[in-house]
Amino acid sequence: MIEFVVNGKRARADVPGDTPLLWVLRDTLGMTGTKFGCGQALCGACTVHLDGQPVRSCTTPVSAAAGKKVATIEGIGATPIGKKVQAAWTALDVPQCGYCQSGQIMSAVALLSENPKPSDADIDKAMDGNICRCGTYNQIRAAIKDAAKSMTKGA
Amino acid sequence: MSAMHNESRRDFLKISALAGGGLLLGFAIPGASRFAQAAGEFKPNVFIRITPDNRVTVICGLSEMGQGVHTAIPMLVAEELDADWSKIKVEQAPADPAFKNPFMGFQATGGSSSVRANWEPMRKAGATARAMLIAAAAETWKTDKSECRAANGMVVHKSGKKLSYGRLAAKAAEQPVPAEVKLKDRKDFGILGKGAKRLDTPAKVNGSAMFGMDVRVPGMLTAVVARAPVAGGKVASFNADKVKAMSGVKNVVQIGSGVAVVADSYWNAKQGRDALEIKWDDGAGASLSSEGIRKTFGELAEKEGTVGIKAGDASTALAGAAKKLEAVYEAPYLAHACMEPMNCTASVTANGVEIWGSVQAPGLLQIILSQVAGVKPEQVKVATTMLGGGFGRRFGLDFAIDAVLTSKAVGAPVHVVFPREDDIKAHHYRPASVAKFQGALDAAGNPAAARIHAVCSSISDAAHMPYEANGLPPMKGVDGFSVEGLTEWPYATPNLQVEWTKNEPPVGVWFWRSVGHSQNIFFVEGFVDEMAVAAGKDPYEYRRALLGKNPRYKGALELAANKAGWGKPLPAGRGRGIAVGLSFGSFVAEVAEVSVAKDGKLRVHRVVCAVDCGSTVNPEIVKRQMESAIVFGLSAALYGEITFKDGKVEQSNFNDYPVLRMSEMPKVEVHIVPSMEAPGGVGEPGLPPLAPAVVNAVFAATGKRLRKLPLRMV
Numbered sequence: 001m002i003e004f005v006v007n008g009k010r011a012r013a014d015v016p017g018d019t020p021l022l023w024v025l026r027d028t029l030g031m032t033g034t035k036f037g038c039g040q041a042l043c044g045a046c047t048v049h050l051d052g053q054p055v056r057s058c059t060t061p062v063s064a065a066a067g068k069k070v071a072t073i074e075g076i077g078a079t080p081i082g083k084k085v086q087a088a089w090t091a092l093d094v095p096q097c098g099y100c101q102s103g104q105i106m107s108a109v110a111l112l113s114e115n116p117k118p119s120d121a122d123i124d125k126a127m128d129g130n131i132c133r134c135g136t137y138n139q140i141r142a143a144i145k146d147a148a149k150s151m152t153k154g155a
Numbered sequence: 156m157s158a159m160h161n162e163s164r165r166d167f168l169k170i171s172a173l174a175g176g177g178l179l180l181g182f183a184i185p186g187a188s189r190f191a192q193a194a195g196e197f198k199p200n201v202f203i204r205i206t207p208d209n210r211v212t213v214i215c216g217l218s219e220m221g222q223g224v225h226t227a228i229p230m231l232v233a234e235e236l237d238a239d240w241s242k243i244k245v246e247q248a249p250a251d252p253a254f255k256n257p258f259m260g261f262q263a264t265g266g267s268s269s270v271r272a273n274w275e276p277m278r279k280a281g282a283t284a285r286a287m288l289i290a291a292a293a294e295t296w297k298t299d300k301s302e303c304r305a306a307n308g309m310v311v312h313k314s315g316k317k318l319s320y321g322r323l324a325a326k327a328a329e330q331p332v333p334a335e336v337k338l339k340d341r342k343d344f345g346i347l348g349k350g351a352k353r354l355d356t357p358a359k360v361n362g363s364a365m366f367g368m369d370v371r372v373p374g375m376l377t378a379v380v381a382r383a384p385v386a387g388g389k390v391a392s393f394n395a396d397k398v399k400a401m402s403g404v405k406n407v408v409q410i411g412s413g414v415a416v417v418a419d420s421y422w423n424a425k426q427g428r429d430a431l432e433i434k435w436d437d438g439a440g441a442s443l444s445s446e447g448i449r450k451t452f453g454e455l456a457e458k459e460g461t462v463g464i465k466a467g468d469a470s471t472a473l474a475g476a477a478k479k480l481e482a483v484y485e486a487p488y489l490a491h492a493c494m495e496p497m498n499c500t501a502s503v504t505a506n507g508v509e510i511w512g513s514v515q516a517p518g519l520l521q522i523i524l525s526q527v528a529g530v531k532p533e534q535v536k537v538a539t540t541m542l543g544g545g546f547g548r549r550f551g552l553d554f555a556i557d558a559v560l561t562s563k564a565v566g567a568p569v570h571v572v573f574p575r576e577d578d579i580k581a582h583h584y585r586p587a588s589v590a591k592f593q594g595a596l597d598a599a600g601n602p603a604a605a606r607i608h609a610v611c612s613s614i615s616d617a618a619h620m621p622y623e624a625n626g627l628p629p630m631k632g633v634d635g636f637s638v639e640g641l642t643e644w645p646y647a648t649p650n651l652q653v654e655w656t657k658n659e660p661p662v663g664v665w666f667w668r669s670v671g672h673s674q675n676i677f678f679v680e681g682f683v684d685e686m687a688v689a690a691g692k693d694p695y696e697y698r699r700a701l702l703g704k705n706p707r708y709k710g711a712l713e714l715a716a717n718k719a720g721w722g723k724p725l726p727a728g729r730g731r732g733i734a735v736g737l738s739f740g741s742f743v744a745e746v747a748e749v750s751v752a753k754d755g756k757l758r759v760h761r762v763v764c765a766v767d768c769g770s771t772v773n774p775e776i777v778k779r780q781m782e783s784a785i786v787f788g789l790s791a792a793l794y795g796e797i798t799f800k801d802g803k804v805e806q807s808n809f810n811d812y813p814v815l816r817m818s819e820m821p822k823v824e825v826h827i828v829p830s831m832e833a834p835g836g837v838g839e840p841g842l843p844p845l846a847p848a849v850v851n852a853v854f855a856a857t858g859k860r861l862r863k864l865p866l867r868m869v
């Protein structure tokens with residue numbers, strides 16, 4: 001039995017410790033907001049936060065989450081930065097198919113938590129692991145900048 | 156397509172023959188009879204439901220895959236309904252013949268057809284409802300209809316009194332359905348042509364949007380299938396003893412496409428599948444190699460092909476030409492790599508089949524799956540979820556057939572999931588193509604003749620469709636999907652001949668965003684650039700002069716060139732290229748700015764796009780779709796390539812099938828040509844001009860002419 005905290009709530013999973021966190025979230029806990037895209041840490045669709053750090057949950061064994069805090073798209077709107085990022089995404093209608101966007105938002109929140117005023121180069125670096133097949137990169141960049149602005153305004 | 160039963164093939168053929176008839180005019184709006192109207196509700200037709208709580212719900216039979224159809228269709232309805240846009244909801248329709256795509260004859264989303272096919276029917280649906288609401292208000296107020304008008308979700312009497320649509324719903328449901336309705340004049344549009352916000356955004360930023368991957372049905376198991384590593388291969392034997400003992404594995408069953416490991420979770424199914432011991436009988440496909448295909452196509456391209464179109468006498472003109480050019484262009488096989496890997500959930504019971512998933516063609520699935528499961532089409536229920544990308548791939552049937560066969564075999568609902576590697580290797584590829592171009596220039600440098608011979612596999616054959624299904628005029632023995640983009644050659648050229656040779660290596664081919672245009676407009680626009688260079692003319696001015704009889708091509712070309720600052724100096728090392736193309740009823744021109752580093756690294760800095768898609772429903776969505784197709788095209792131009800060795804696909808995931816990432820993203824500007832023409836498509840037409848614009852820019856920057864995709868500088 002592995003215990004951890006997801007979005008502030010205790011969670012437990014009776015699975016082998018090497019099961020990827022992604023599948024524990026999706027199949028054991030029924031939280032389908034975190035997406036499967038590649039299974040090899042190549043696309044970022046499965047990005048969640050582990051004690052505040054962005055990780056690819058498809059290659060993170062659930063044992064690595066034992067006793068730690070996991071944050072996912074379902075709960076990120078309850079954090080101040082997550083709320084601003086989602087608001088910026090909504091205002092710009094960033095998503096197309098939307099499938100990559102949970103991961104994009106989780107990566108963006110992680111970036112802005114570390115670096116409230118990211119440069120274009122910072123954005124490239126933080127977001128390069130998140131593929132969007134619909135090609136929403138320019139809108140993602142704009143939304144990150146808008147969210148950063150609204151953070152400094154404290155709005 | 157190896158998994159498709161012979162039965163279903165025949166049926167698909169019959170349906171497609173019907174579908175090939177093109178646009179069915181006089182599309183009748185199906186009434187509400189089949190979809191019961193609850194007390195107090197108003198359902199003037201299957202597309203609209205107005206409830207007493209004043210909600211207006213648009214029921215959309217089209218699949219939302221990012222292209223914005225769940226916003227565009229409600230906008231069409233809301234405009235003529237005079238609805239309050241802030242109160243509009245959208246709901247996905249079930250599979251039902253009432254929602255058939257008038258362009259195809261069955262319910263499906265593809266071919267950039269949604270707005271083109273529904274521009275009138277959905278507006279009529281809205282206008283019908285509006286007329287009945289006005290009639291209901293007039294009856295309530297005991298006045299004449301002419302004294303009432305509709306505005307923003309209300310019927311307003313000339314005295315100023317108002318009733319909301321919700322309040323009128325019950326009475327409106329009792330009104331006779333008008334036989335004729337008058338549609339608004341375009342100058343009176345309040346919603347169409349403006350950038351309404353997408354209705355699907357909120358669910359897509361908080362993780363609640365439901366994709367096929369997220370379907371959860373009581374008692375559902377998950378399956379991962381081992382499929383033949385060589386196309387056409389068969390299972391010779393397999394040993395599942397070890398796998399059946401693995402944690403969570405419930406069953407191992409052989410189905411049409413291979414061996415399915417069924418487990419209580421994806422992870423356990425995947426572990427089980429990877430541990431399976433299978434002996435494959437590879438069959439004739441085992442010797443397949445990319446070099447072999449290229450060689451065959453290249454040799455065939457040098458010979459004569461089946462003539463698709465012929466104007467004048469290209470052979471004679473070429474023989475006597477003052478100046479002659481020859482070039483061979485090549486495009487590779489491509490996977491779609493939708494962000495959401497292929498998957499589908501099915502439940503087969505004694506009562507019939509139910510499937511849930513991210514599908515583009517629910518109507519087709521009803522028919523094909525009924526054959527697969529041996530039930531009647533009306534016993535197949537299809538629930539369409541959000542699609543994590545479609546691009547033509549989800550017009551496929553393979554993932555749904557796998558789910559139905561596996562569910563039938565194990566007697567439980569089954570979610571079949573393709574790991575990314577399976578998705579990339581699943582043999583639904585944009586066909587590779589080799590095209591030989593011969594051109595003749597007259598003394599002034601203008602084209603005197605062009606002769607084009609393309610060699611590729613037939614998508615129509617793969618999909619069991621007639622060769623004219625893409626809407627081009629019939630060409631005897633030539634698949635329209637193979638030559639679209641070549642036959643529309645828009646430049647004044649007195650002698651033109653387009654030929655095609657079909658060659659069918661054992662590779663599964665399928666519709667891929669913009670289909671034949673994806674390679675053919677690259678070929679044409681690269682070759683025309685070569686003609687301009689040979690004539691010593693500016694590539695933009697050369698095109699412009701030759702497009703005199705094609706004002707919409709010319710308009711898009713001019714707008715793109717002007718906005719890009721064509722002719723203005725660029726920073727050292729940069730080059731600019733231009734290309735234009737028509738596909739799915741829309742004219743798109745693009746200008747790319749590129750540079751090539753010393754190590755050969757190609758960088759696209761900026762793309763300026765101009766689109767003439769006729770009347771627009773939502774210009775913001777049009778712009779995003781152009782940008783999306785530009786990115787999709789750029790991924791393909793820079794990296795996209797599926798290759799074969801010893802019969803096997805060499806690519807597997809985003810490491811060896813790379814796509815564009817944030818740090819490589821160019822600036823993109825999209826400009827819309829103002830137009831009152833009938834709407835054109837927008838999901839695909841932005842793609843074809845991208846690769847040639849880049850290739851032509853590389854030539855401008857370096858003097859090097861690239862004729863093969865993906866682009867390699869060294």
Ligand code: FES
Pocket residue numbers: 035036037038039040041042043044045046047056057058059
């Ligand atoms: S699914 Fe984890 S990075 Fe792609």
Ligand code: FES
Pocket residue numbers: 095096097098099100101131132133134135136221494543544
């Ligand atoms: S929105 Fe479709 S993959 Fe990013």
